[in-house]
Amino acid sequence: MRSYRRDTVAVDGGDLTVGVWGDGGPLVVAAHGITSHHLAWGLVAPSVGLDHRFVAPDLRGRGRSRDLPGPYGMDRHAEDLAAVIRAHGERAVVVGHSMGCWAAIALARHEPELVERLVLVDGGPPLAPPPGVPAEPTADQVTRVITETIGQAYARLSMTFPDRAAYRDLWQAHPSLAEWNDAMTMYADYDLVDDGGVLRPACRLEAALRDARDLYAWQPVPPEPLPVPAIFLRAERGMLDQPEGLFAPGAAGRAFPGVVERDVPGTNHYTITLSPKGAADVVTAVRSGG
Structure with missing residues (x-):
């Protein structure tokens, strides 16, 4: 990965680990998904880093930032993203994938002066919880909702693995990652950490469960324009490569009047960043805004 390095940014409670690609040019700050880490951008960042500085943190509770203390939640991640921007510049194009979109939106609403524009990659519009889930769900109900939404990616957080090969095997069996x-491979290898003599995924279960609460419209949410220009890239297929995407066509425009919405054919929720086709479309949106 060309001119890639890891660094840290001081945030409340300790140091946030960030991946950095590129040495100059406009600043891009990118936030990953709910159980992910900064190498979710492993195909996007090297290309953008040729003429930008692309900075992607391991969000609090994930990757090498897993030991940063809670509380979690989108407002907390927005504070951390603001610290990353201030450490590397004055203003940034802010990119999110999946949960990272909700964090990016929280940042733009709280501190719009830090955000030039948003690139929302298959995330951001409030998700509808399954029928019967109350407006103030219990921890068990949140667990059920997130399990139904992201399935295997969530279940792995309670698992341990004998070696990295076994962990790669788990990911290679995921229906969304058939074209490995x-x-x-780099994504899977980085995600596995030694935790007291056992290998487990870096994302802390309590972080994922708390953050999931902020992604759903537990009560009706009226449409509200975003405070900065934004483009929403919609994966054609879903979390498990099912034909229905995570978001229906037009969902972003209904949630955020005025947002530009584009479909990315031939991608699912994972391959919109982790395949050459999806990454190329994200790179175009980051560079040009369209």
Whole structure:
């Protein structure tokens, strides 16, 4: 990965680990998904980093930032993203994938002066919880909702693995990752950490469960324009490569009047960043805004 390095940014409670690609040019700050880490951008960042500075944190509770203390939640991640921007510049194009979109939106609403524009990659519009879930769900109900939404990616957080090969095997069996590539291998290898003598995924279960609460419209949410220009890239297929995407066509425009919405054909929720086709479309949106 060309001119890639890891660094840290001081945030409340300790140091946030960030991946950095590129040495100059406009600043891009990117936030990953709910159980992910900064190498979710492993195909996007090297290309953008040729003429930008692309900075992607391991969000609090994930990757090498897993030991940063809670509380979690989108407002907390927005504070951390603001610290990353201030450490590397004055204003940034802010990119989110999946949960990272909700964090990016929280940042734009709280501190719009830090955000030039948003690139929302298959995330951001409030998700509808399953029928019967109350407006103030219990921890068990949140667990059920997130399990139904992201399935295997959530279940792995309670698992341990004998070696990295076994962890790669788990990911390679995921229906969304049938066309395996080197970026996916690096993603899987980085995600596994030694925790007291056992290998487990880096994302802390309590972080994922708390953050999931902020993604759903537990009560009706009226449409509200975003405070900065934004583009929403919609994966054609879903979390498990099912034909229905995570978001229906037009969902972003209904939630955020005025947002530009584009479909990315031939991608699912994972391959919209972790495949050459999806990454190329994200790179175009980051560079040009369209």
